[in-house]
Amino acid sequence: MSFLEFSGVAKRFGPVEVLKNINLTVDQKEIVFIIGASGSGKSTLLRCINVLETITEGDLIVDGLSVRGTRRDIRRIRLEAGMVFQQFNLFPHLTALENVMFGPLKVRGSSRGEARDLAEQLLVKVGLGDRMANYPSQLSGGQQQRTAIARALAVKPRMMLFDEPTSALDPELRHEVLGVMRQLADEGMTMIVVTHEMKFARDVGTRLLFLEGGTVLHDGEPKLLLADPPSERLSSFLRHVH
Amino acid sequence: MNFEWSAFFDSIPNLLGGARVTVMVALVSLPIGLLIGTIVGIILTYGHKSIRLIAQCYVGLIRGTPMIVQIMFIFFAVPVLLGVRLSGLSAGILALVVNSSAYLAEIVRGGLLAVPKGLQEAGLAMGLPMHRVISSIVGPVAFRRMLPALGNQFIVGLKDTSLLIVIGVGELTRTGQEIMTDNYRAVEVWFAVGLLYLVIISVMTSVFKFIERAGRIS
Numbered sequence: 001m002s003f004l005e006f007s008g009v010a011k012r013f014g015p016v017e018v019l020k021n022i023n024l025t026v027d028q029k030e031i032v033f034i035i036g037a038s039g040s041g042k043s044t045l046l047r048c049i050n051v052l053e054t055i056t057e058g059d060l061i062v063d064g065l066s067v068r069g070t071r072r073d074i075r076r077i078r079l080e081a082g083m084v085f086q087q088f089n090l091f092p093h094l095t096a097l098e099n100v101m102f103g104p105l106k107v108r109g110s111s112r113g114e115a116r117d118l119a120e121q122l123l124v125k126v127g128l129g130d131r132m133a134n135y136p137s138q139l140s141g142g143q144q145q146r147t148a149i150a151r152a153l154a155v156k157p158r159m160m161l162f163d164e165p166t167s168a169l170d171p172e173l174r175h176e177v178l179g180v181m182r183q184l185a186d187e188g189m190t191m192i193v194v195t196h197e198m199k200f201a202r203d204v205g206t207r208l209l210f211l212e213g214g215t216v217l218h219d220g221e222p223k224l225l226l227a228d229p230p231s232e233r234l235s236s237f238l239r240h241v242h
Numbered sequence: 243m244n245f246e247w248s249a250f251f252d253s254i255p256n257l258l259g260g261a262r263v264t265v266m267v268a269l270v271s272l273p274i275g276l277l278i279g280t281i282v283g284i285i286l287t288y289g290h291k292s293i294r295l296i297a298q299c300y301v302g303l304i305r306g307t308p309m310i311v312q313i314m315f316i317f318f319a320v321p322v323l324l325g326v327r328l329s330g331l332s333a334g335i336l337a338l339v340v341n342s343s344a345y346l347a348e349i350v351r352g353g354l355l356a357v358p359k360g361l362q363e364a365g366l367a368m369g370l371p372m373h374r375v376i377s378s379i380v381g382p383v384a385f386r387r388m389l390p391a392l393g394n395q396f397i398v399g400l401k402d403t404s405l406l407i408v409i410g411v412g413e414l415t416r417t418g419q420e421i422m423t424d425n426y427r428a429v430e431v432w433f434a435v436g437l438l439y440l441v442i443i444s445v446m447t448s449v450f451k452f453i454e455r456a457g458r459i460s
């Protein structure tokens with residue numbers, strides 16, 4: 001059985017159908033990149049996985065649990081799927097260290113000592129060993145996003161969801177976040193990444209989805225799809241993001 | 243006219259007694275008002291439709307009527323309706339609790355709504371249930387931002403205790419009134435009364451400033 005299984009998933013906001021009949025499976029250790037024009041449904045697709053959006057049709061199974069399941073199932077899905085947001089969404093009243101300790105303490109039931117050890121270890125891993133005592137407002141965008149990645153990892157998810165993790169960052173800060181993501185990919189984390197970073201998708205991705213109007217128009221090898229776009233839609237999209 | 247310092251100083255001991263009542267009433271009712279206001283504010287923001295409607299009616303009713311009418315109602319009408327006896331002091335405290343809770347509820351609602359939605363989503367995405375997202379993330383963030391407005395409402399509430407004069411509670415304003423009817427030194431007495439309010443409110447302001455500083459980031 002696959003790690004993720006979309007069968008006939010549709011998502012409507014009122015009368016607007018944002019995702020249409022999505023059928024898709026993702027296995028563990030896949031690094032799936034999702035690209036597509038603004039409004040094509042990339043974020044919505046991602047957010048259906050951890051049930052920040054509820055699907056309106058079909059079914060979506062995450063590691064054996066349906067997103068239509070009980071509250072407990074949904075919480076378990078969320079423990080399995082860490083999420084990184086475009087706007088970081090760090091807790092502003094907590095330091096970097098406390099942000100990363102938050103998950104272990106509040107959802108994994110770790111002791112303070114365990115949580116602190118894990119958080120320190122993860123912050124060192126994302127290159128912020130010297131920034132642990134800083135509040136989010138005292139960190140650069142790239143540092144905030146790396147903290148957010150560490151915060152998600154601290155819950156020990158089996159999969160990571162990234163929604164345009166570098167879009168809010170200045171170009172010179174992006175590589176530090178991408179570096180951390182590449183390292184995660186190398187370690188075998190299952191990842192689903194919405195991004196406009198085509199070069200990164202080509203280098204790191206094992207799979208590329210091109211969304212168009214709420215459907216998956218292409219699903220294939222990133223290098224192949226990007227080098228030789230099979231449709232005019234994709235080539236014109238790629239020209240626009242250059 | 244000449245300012246008679248002796249009338250001023252002579253009024254102080256009695257006025258301090260009144261000030262004690264004022265502070266006591268505020269100190270008892272405003273924290274209870276904050277507790278109820280917080281609950282009502284959370285219901286207004288996150289509650290299910292039906293219970294939210296009840297909360298909205300409560301706030302609407304309180305904000306839509308003058309406080310003095312509420313005081314009169316609680317002191318004179320509630321005993322008739324429920325067949326209980328209420329002292330002026332307990333009616334006054336009750337009125338202040340009810341009145342401040344409605345305004346504080348609106349402050350709490352505004353504070354919760356002002357917290358970026360993304361923080362709530364970050365909490366939910368970690369697997370935290372909604373009530374713990376509110377208690378551990380949205381609440382603490384909102385509370386820090388709400389402090390100035392809460393402090394302001396506490397000042398208003400403290401001054402509203404002077405309205406309890408109409409049901410005979412011996413607070414600061416009433417005490418001033420009594421002294422003045424006795425000695426006719428309006429200027430000295432009301433000057434002293436005003437000064438005492440100013441001192442009480444300055445202390446209150448400093449306490450809130452202190453809490454704000456303690457919670458400030460960086």
Ligand SMILES: Nc1ncnc2c1ncn2[C@@H]1O[C@H](COP(=O)(O)OP(=O)(O)OP(=O)(O)O)[C@@H](O)[C@H]1O
Pocket residue numbers: 013016018036037038039040041042043044045
């Ligand atoms: N909560 C919502 N209510 C109504 N419509 C929504 C909501 N969220 C998204 N939509 C609509 O759904 C469509 C897809 O949105 P989505 O955010 O998934 O697009 P996207 O591909 O992530 O776009 P972008 O690249 O701009 O982030 C858009 O037309 C958007 O307006």
Ligand SMILES: [Mg+2]
Pocket residue numbers: 042043044163
């Ligand atoms: Mg998006």
